[in-house]
Amino acid sequence: MFYGPGGEQHQPKGPFTFVEEDLNGSNPKYVVRDQNKVKWTVKLGNEARPETVASRLVWAVGYFTNEDYFLPEVQVADMPAHVKRGGSQIGPGGSMHAVRLKRHLEDEKKIENWKWKDDSVAGSRELNGLKVMMALINNWDLKEENNALYGGKDAAEQIYIVSDLGASFGSTGPTFPYSHSKGNLNSYTHSAFIGKVSPEYVDFRTPSRPAVIYVFGLPAFMRRVRLDDIVHHIPRADAQWIGQLLSSLSSDQIRDSFRAAGYAPKQVDAFSSVVQDRIAELNRL
Numbered sequence: 001m002f003y004g005p006g007g008e009q010h011q012p013k014g015p016f017t018f019v020e021e022d023l024n025g026s027n028p029k030y031v032v033r034d035q036n037k038v039k040w041t042v043k044l045g046n047e048a049r050p051e052t053v054a055s056r057l058v059w060a061v062g063y064f065t066n067e068d069y070f071l072p073e074v075q076v077a078d079m080p081a082h083v084k085r086g087g088s089q090i091g092p093g094g095s096m097h098a099v100r101l102k103r104h105l106e107d108e109k110k111i112e113n114w115k116w117k118d119d120s121v122a123g124s125r126e127l128n129g130l131k132v133m134m135a136l137i138n139n140w141d142l143k144e145e146n147n148a149l150y151g152g153k154d155a156a157e158q159i160y161i162v163s164d165l166g167a168s169f170g171s172t173g174p175t176f177p178y179s180h181s182k183g184n185l186n187s188y189t190h191s192a193f194i195g196k197v198s199p200e201y202v203d204f205r206t207p208s209r210p211a212v213i214y215v216f217g218l219p220a221f222m223r224r225v226r227l228d229d230i231v232h233h234i235p236r237a238d239a240q241w242i243g244q245l246l247s248s249l250s251s252d253q254i255r256d257s258f259r260a261a262g263y264a265p266k267q268v269d270a271f272s273s274v275v276q277d278r279i280a281e282l283n284r285l
Contacts, residue, residue, distance in 0.1 A: 001249075001256040004052075005059045006067030012040055012101045018078045018094065021085070025164060028086025031104075032076050039104035042074065044089050047166025048100035050183035052261035054137050054165035057275070060253070061245040063130060064161045067103040070261045074099055098262065100166075114149045114160055116142065116230050121160060128238035129245075130162070135204035135231045136246075136278050138188055140174070140181070141167035142207055142227050169271065172208035185270055193278050194285075195232075202239045202285060204231035236285055243282025251276060 003011065013034045022029035027045040034040060043051070052070040059065040079094035090096055114121070121127045134142060141164065151158035171180055171187040180187045195203040207227045254275050258268040 001056050001060060001253040002260045004056045004068060004260065005065055006069070006103055010067055010103060012038070012069055012071070012103070014074065016040070016042075016074055016076045018076050018080065021080075021083050023084060027166065028083070028089065030076065030079075030083070030086075032101075040101040041104070042076070042096065043100045043102070043166070044086050044096060044098075046179060046182045048098055049261040049263060050137075050169040051100050051164070051166040053257045053271075054139065054168045056257040056260060057137060057254075058130075058133050058162070058165065060249060060257075061129070061133065061242060063133070064159050065165070066161070066163065067105070069101050069103075071099055071101060072262050073097050074101075108150055111149045111151065111158070113144050114147045115144050116147070125235075125238045125241060128234050129242040131231050131234060132204065132239050132242045132282070134162070135193065135206045136242075136275070136282075137165070137168040138170060138172055138191060138206045139165055139168040140172055140207035140227070142230050172206040185267055189270065189274055194281055197236070197285065200236055202234045202236050204234065206231065239282055240285050243279060243285070246279045247283055249279075 013036050016032040016034055019031040019033055019039065022031055022041055027043050027047050029044070030042045032040050032042055048070060052068050055065040055068040074096050076094035076096065079090060083090070116122075116127075116131075139162070142162075146162060146164040148161050148163040149158055150161065167182050169188045170182040170184040172191045173181070175181045175187065192205040195205045197203075207230070251272065254272045255268050258271050263271065
């Protein structure tokens with residue numbers, strides 16, 4: 001759990017050399033190459049820690065995730081004097097603090113973005129379980145651009161993955177101030193997990209509808225409003241199934257997920273306690 005899906009053997013090996021800037025997403029990112037010629041995407045900002053944790057917990061119950069590692073500090077050679085994003089977070093000699101590195105796999109080939117309502121997976125226990133996992137970690141950014149389909153044309157060779165898990169372990173949706181929405185212990189601790197429960201179905205609370213202040217960006221607001229349906233009407237049996245899988249994790253394993261992201265010991269304890277409480281809630285359904 002500490003090293004995640006890549007294991008200890010796939011850890012990034014410095015020194016790192018700049019390759020190019022990655023302008024996808026909302027956080028500053030740079031593609032670098034390590035001493036073994038392996039490519040990595042370095043992500044800065046408040047998604048680095050929560051994404052590292054999320055990749056481990058989602059992987060632990062059987063889903064594919066990226067090979068993510070957190071480093072408290074990296075030094076990247078040949079950084080350009082000017083970058084389009086994140087320049088203020090780069091120190092002398094290309095030094096950067098609190099970053100997530102995502103490994104580029106040699107045989108990784110993205111086909112397209114997949115949809116939560118894709119006919120090929122809709123209604124399956126596995127997809128419903130993935131939705132429950134998104135609610136458990138408070139990943140509210142479930143837009144389709146964050147879903148990647150990898151592999152070949154043969155369906156048996158295709159891998160469905162939520163490729164961006166950074167908007168996790170904070171509030172149930174975008175907040176003001178925005179810093180409370182990702183990797184924020186207070187927001188995560190005080191957020192609601194399970195909403196409506198019926199004999200057959202469960203509604204979860206993440207993602208929630210965006211705060212009213214975001215209505216001024218109406219198109220984005222409307223897209224966010226529609227995301228909360230993703231975690232509604234989940235079969236109770238499927239939610240219990242994920243709860244049973246999660247209950248096989250020890251408290252130390254859950255803590256290792258947060259330790260891997262560089263959280264302080266008291267934060268590790270507090271975040272882990274919320275996760276364990278949520279697992280218990282699933283098993284009481």
